[in-house]
Amino acid sequence: MAYNTLFSPIRIRELELKNRVMFPAMGTKMATEDKFVTQQVIDYHVARAEGGCGLNFSEVCSVSAKASPKKFLAISEDKYIPGLKKLTDAIHEAGGKAGVQLWLGGMAVGSDPEQTIMIPSPVPVPGTEYTIPGMDLDAIREAVEAFGESARRAVEAGFDAIEFHAGHNYTPHSFLSPFFNRRTDEYGGSLENRARFLLECIGAIRRNIPEGMPLFMRVDAHDDYLEGGLTIEEVIRFCSMAGAAGVDVLDVSRGNFSSSAIIYEVPPIDLPRGFNVENAARIRKETGMLTVAVGRINDPAQAEEILAGDKADMVVIGRAQLADPDFCNKAMAGDAASIIRCVGCNQGCYDGFVSTEVPYITCLRNPALGKEAEYKLVPAARAKRVLVAGGGIAGLEAAMVLKKRGHHPIVCEASQELGGQFALAGEAPRKEEMKEAALAMGRQAVREGIEVRLGTPVTPELIAGLQPDEVIIAVGAEPMQLRVPGGQLPHVTNSHEVLAGKTAVSGRVVIIGGGLVGLEVAEYVHGSASSVTVVEMQEQVAKDLGQLRSICVMESLHASGAAILTEAKCVEIREDAIVIESKGQLAEYPCDTVVVAIGARSRNFGEILSYCETNGIPCHAIGDAVRARRALNAVAEANEVARAI
Known part of the structure; x- marks a missing residue:
């Protein structure tokens, strides 16, 4: 299959891109402790540029020295320009184009206690008497200037495009959203007032870059899980204002890290592929602006359909290029079957990012991620x-x-x-x-x-x-066997047998084990079972799931009506019931089928x-x-x- 639209050029102001594929800004933890570009960062981007990507955006790049957490790239001072120039030169030499995402992280910089949290309105810290203050007018003016100065540095560093991050609950989005912005001055209240800080930042950026340099803006299509938050209608109005202020391209995302909506930022396999495309299409239609579609786009045919269907002008292919840096080249060569597909597991790219024990992001499908140089395959000295x-x-x-x-x-x-x-x-x-x-x-x-x-x-x-x-x-x-009296009865089976379709279950089903497999079995049998009960020894279920998959699985289980018993131990299985010990008390639970999901050896x-x-x-x-x-x-x-x- 040819992907003629996906691999057609696009011109934005004076920037000519060879195709419509954008590698987005993603946190990597590959920067130094003091926020400089490393060779690891360069190798990571070069692999995707050599793989055929049209435009690489650096990960979130801090614009303020006061709000610049460790291990994130920064552009807040001139000292960062030489390293960023090495990055852009390397991307250009590899045949790509380089963009930088200008970022003021709001509550997110709290990951580094030495940094200042910049937010529109005060937020009490739970369990303490401390309240994080909202920004005063001097802090707002300082932040606007920081965006402008960072844009100047981006030009000096050789970037081809800039992206203003106005989504995901970071400082600009927090000003725009009525859920976070409770101000009563000229920066709060009406949409025009809530948009004021963002428009001032856009103006500062635009004044510090050449006329021919494109300005992208990442924005949420609407607020999720935030009562009284932004609607898509408000976002469309704001995007039109941003376009008049100098934004050229809308990078339409979703999600925030203050609620379960974080699933939309790094969407796990549980969310449908392309779940946000229709939002991007509506915003594009109603603003008339160039638009980028985002959200589990991991197949070239899917990307082609989005673009050829006139739903967007470009597509973000992010984690799919983590899994296979040669994604674009393989698709262009007509070899899409050999693309190593991202499966939305989130084990390396998100769970690794938030883990304090993992030095930088990884990928289940691509062990060479973050090791692009040293993992280049070397022919064997002797064939074995x-x-x-x-x-x-x-x-x-x-x-x-x-x-x-x-x-x-x-x-x-x-x-x-x-x-x-x-x-x-x-x-x-x-x-x-x-x-x-x-x-x-x-x-x-x-x-x-x-x-x-x-x-x-x-x-x-x-x-x-x-x-x-x-x-x-x-x-x-x-699968491990449950060694209790009655564990060998004929109505006792294990998770592998059920998921493989070798054992059908019905009636009242009890699942022993509330880890990932046990919960997925609970979902799997919902519909064929008249009731489902999950029994877990520990104080909570889903302890072996990553945060985002856990949110999705638990929401699904809640909707299914499955009962969950924690701090409960199965001590006996009878023909029509199991015996549970919990807090020193024994209780019987009637059941027709018992599924053992206590792990594997x-x-x-x-x-x-x-x-x-x-x-x-x-x-x-x-x-x-x-x-x-x-x-x-x-x-x-x-x-x-x-x-x-």
């Missing part, structure tokens, strides 16, 4: 025959890296299909893309000429026959390991074969092992 035991995503990742390096991998999978537990996880509600990604990975492995043997468990006899140089064990994990591969050790064959265990954990970790481990062989 490598047996990969297991055809789940860890085994497939290892096999494909081995193949690209010149080795001869042989994948032996005990079942009749590739994809493993990642494909099984895709049976849960709203996770079809995970299943398709796992199956597509298997198809890609076959297309690349990897030898695959289905229905072939790895045994010492098989290893003896194949005589591999090395062995990778990726046999995964299996590594499959036994002792025979394989013993044979390899006895015969001097190097052997590497990866993924859930080591211990059950997130797919992100399994794929990263597979990639690392395959690069080292």
Whole structure:
């Protein structure tokens, strides 16, 4: 399929872009502690520019030295210009164009206690007597000037375009939204007053950049989860004002970090692909301005349909280019089938970003994210025959890296299909893309000429026959059994059997285990069960879910009417009930089916390991074969092992 509109040029003022794809500003934690550009940041952007992207925007770039958190890029002082110039030069040399997103973070800078929170109205801090003050008029004038000065620095640093961030509950959006802005002076009240600060910032930016330089603006289509917040009608009126003030392009997003609406900022797999496109289309139609569509656009055919359907002028393809920096080149070459698809898991790009234990963002589908230079594949010094035991995503990742390096991998999978537990996880509600990604990975492995043997468990006899140089064990994990009286009764099953469709459940269903799998089983059986009860030993369910997926799953469970029991332990299963112990008390819960979802343990591969050790064959265990954990970790481990062989 040709994507003629997606890869057609577009001119904005004097900037000519080779295609309609925009790589958006996304937090990476790749900057230095004191906010300078690193080589890591440069390599990250260059990979996407070389991959064919039309316009790269840097991550949120702080305009004020007073509100500039650690590990975020800054443009608040002249000392940052040389590093930013290195970034723009590298993007240009790679064939791309560079934009910078000017950012004043409001409450978000609270992640760094040394920084000043700039907001329109006072906000009490829960659990303390302290109230964060609203900005006075001097602070407002200072912030406006900071945007203007940062725009000047952006020009000196060689950026081709600027984006003013006026969404996501940051300072400008907080002024615009009546939910956050409770001022009674000229910066509060009517829409015209609430827009005043933003229009002054736009004016300051415009005065400090050349006439021919485009100004983008990221804006929320409307406020979500905020009672009395911005409506789309108000946003349309404001966008028209912004256009008159000098904004050229509207980058239409959604979400805020003060409520569950944060799911719209980094939308997980639970949200429909392209969920925000119609908002962008309406704003475009009613303002007449160039508009960028945003929100789970991860397929070139989907992007083409949006543009060819006259719904937007450009598209943001963000996390899809984290997963595959060659997204654009592959689509242009007619090889869309080989694109490594983002599945909206959020494990690396969001959960990694908010984690204090992870140094920078990662990606389940792309272990090279943030390591673009050092992870360039090096051909093997000697081609080896490598047996990969297991055809789940860890085994497939290892096999494909081995193949690209010149080795001869042989994948032996005990079942009749590739994809493993990642494909099984895709049976849960709203996770079809995970299943398709796992199956597509298997198809890609076959297309690349990897030898695959289905229905072939790895045994010492098989290893003896194949005589591999090395062995990778990726046999995964299996469900743990619940060892209580009655645990073997015929109406007791496990999560894998249910999700795989091997066991149908009905009537009163009790699920033992309130982690990710247990909750997804609860959603899965809703409709076929007359009632669903989830029993969890810990004080809360969903502890192993990332924040955004947890919001979506819990909202769905609440809507389904499922009952959730926490700090409750199943001590016995009877033919028509389970016995629960909670806070020292026993209680019976009638049920017809019990589904055990208490976790998984590594499959036994002792025979394989013993044979390899006895015969001097190097052997590497990866993924859930080591211990059950997130797919992100399994794929990263597979990639690392395959690069080292």
